[in-house]
Amino acid sequence: MFKPLNFYFISLALLLLIGCDSAPINQTDDITRTTKRKHQLVYQQLDINDQEDFNQATKGLIAPLENAFIKSDDGAVIWDTAAYDFIGGKAPHSVNPSLWRQETLNNISGLFEVTKGIYQLRGFDFANMTIIESDNGWIIVDPLTSTETSAAALAFARKHLKSRPIKAIIFTHAHIDHFGGVLGVVTEAEIAQQKITIIAPSGFMEAATSENILAGVAMARRSGFMYGKDLERSAEGHVGSGLGTGPAYGTFTIVQPNDTINETGETRNIDGVEFVFQNAPESESPAELTFYLPQKKAFGGAELVSRNMHNLYTLRGAHVRDALRWSNYINEALLMFGDAEVYFGSHHWPIWQKNKIHEFLEQQRDLYKFTHDQTVRMINQGLNGEEIAEKITLPDSLSKKFYNRGYYGTLSHNAKAVYQFYMGWYDANPANLNPLPTQDSACDYVELIGGHDQIVSKSQAFFDDGNYRFSAELLNKAIFCDEDNQAAINLLAKTYQQLGFQSEAGSWRNAYLSGAKELLDGPTQQQIKLSKMKGLLSNTSVNKFFDTLAIRLDAEKAHELELHIGIHFSDLNEHYLLVVKNGVLRQESQPNLDTLNANVSLTHELFINMLIGQLSAKELLLSDVLEIEGSKLDLLTFLNLFDKPTADFNIVTP
Structure with a gap:
C-alpha cells in the first residue's frame, strides 16, 4: 500500500534538491551611515552582551562539533560547519548586532546533556535531534532533514555515549527537518523486525502533503530567498536564518507512523519512559505535538515555542497560521506541564529552572496573543495590513526578551498575516480591487517621474537620505519597465544590501541579499533533482x-x-x-x-x-x-x- 509522503513542505524538499553553487554577492564597498546608526540603536535598546543565553547554550556540553563536513554519495556538500567559522566576537557593520548574537548562539553545536537521560545533538542540521534514554535503548525525537546529517549525528552520539538500540522515534510535526532523515538512524527492515514505535500527531500525513505538494515548486524558489541558499557564507552574505543556520541539502526519506496522538492528555509508556502528550494542531504546523516526561520533569516543546518570534506567515508562501489558537496552546502547555524543571525544543537551546520556564512560556504565549489582539483591534479601526504593520509595536516587557525577537518571523509580516487570516488580500479600497500588475504600470510611473534618468536620480537622493524602502519601491518600477537599466539595477542592489544589513530577521536579510545577488548576477541556473527524492516519492x-x-x-x-x-x-x-x-x-x-x-x-x-x-x-x-x-x-x-x-x-x- 502507498504511504502518504510527509513534507515540511515539499517546497523545502525541492529547495534542498535544487542544484547550484553559492557565490559571493558583489557588495558595496562601505556600509552607509544610516545602517551604522541603525545598528548603534540596537546596542542602546538591547543588552547584547547579556551572557545568560550563552551560559544555557553551552550547558551540558559533552562533545563539541568541530568541522563537520558531510557529503552525499555523489560528492555534493550537504553540511559544512566550518563555513560559519567567521561568526563570533563583535558584530561587523554588515550584520544587525541582534541577529549576529542569535547566530553566534546557533553556532554553538555538539552533543549536550539536557538532563539525566536526555541528550541533544545541535548544529548537525537546521533542527535538533533529541535522544531520550529508555530502559533498553534510545527514543529519537525529530531525526533531522536528511539521511546524511541524521546518520552523522547518531554516529557522533554513539561515539560519545554508550550505544543503545533505537526503541522508538517521535515526529513532533509535519516539517521535513523533523522527519526527513529518519532512514539515517534506522532502516525500514529494522522498524519491522524490531517493532520500533513511530509516533506522530493526528493529521500528520494530510498536513504534510495537502498544502505544499501542489505549490511546491514556487515555494521552493521562494524558499531559496528566505534561506539565502545561494549566498556566500560570510559577514556580507548568509549568516543564518534565525531559527537555525539553514537546511541540510541531502537525501530525504520517510516511514509511516504506527502510533498516532489524537487527543491532548494521551499517555504512552515507551520502553519504561512515561510520556504525556499535547496535541496542538493548527499552531506552528497543521499537525503538531508536544510532550512531557513526568519522571524527568522535562517538557519537549517541539516548535510550539522557540527562542525567537516564529512565523504566522512564512515568506516562502503557505497558509496563514492561527495566532490566537497558537497562543492558547502555549497557555495549555503551561497549565499542564507547569512542574517542568527543564524545557527543550526542536530548535535552539534549553531552559532550566521552573520559574524561567514559566516566564518563557508566558512571554511566548503573550507574544502571539498581543500580535493577534492588537492587529484585530486596528482592523476594527479601519486600518489595512500595511498600516497595521507600520503602527504595531510590542511593549518593552515582551520586546526586550531575546527569545521574542524577530529573528525568523517578524512583527511586521506577522501582523499582516493576522490581517490576511481575517480579511484576506483586499483592503476594501476600490483602487486596490483590480490594480495593474507592476510590469504593466511600471513604464507609466517612470514616464510620470520624468524618465529613466530622473527615476534613478530621485532614487539616489532617497538612498542618500537613508530612505531605502522608498528608493527600492521606485527602482523596482524602473527595472520592471526596463530590465536592462544597469544604473537602476546597481542602485537597487545597493539598496537591498543596506536593507539586508539592517535586518534583525535572518529571513529578511536572506531575502534582501538574495534579491541583490540576482539583480547583479541573474537567477542561478537551478534544476530540481527529483532522483534524490525517489525513496520519498515511492511512498507518496x-x-x-x-x-x-x-x-x-x-x-x-x-x-x-x-x-x-x-x-x-x-x-x-x-x-x-x-x-x-x-x-x-x-x-x-x-x-x-x-x-x-x-x-x-x-x-x-x-x-x-x-x-x-x-x-x-x-x-x-x-x-x-x-x-x-x-x-x-x-x-x-x-x-x-x-x-x-x-x-x-x-x-x-x-
Missing part, C-alpha cells in the same frame, strides 16, 4: 500525484479535448481513471474499458521513474514493461498536455 499517495498532474495541465492545449485514460498499477492491482474535459484533469471512479481512449498498465516503480525524469514519455511508450490498450496517439497527446515545472523563474526582474 498516487492521488496526490494526480493532483499535481492536474495543476500542470496546460488549459490552452486541453480546452477543446476530451480524453479518458485508464491507469492500472500491475504490481498493486489498483485502477485509476483520468479524464481531461473542460480544460481540467479529474480523477474519477473505476474506469469503464469501453469508454477509454487508452488504458495503460505499468508498475509503480516505472511510474516513479517517469515522474523523476529517469524515463521520458517516448521511452515510456516504447518500454517492454508497459502495456497499452487503445490509442497510443491519444496517450501521447495526453502526456504532452502537461507543463514541466521550472525552479528558476524571475523574482526581482520581469
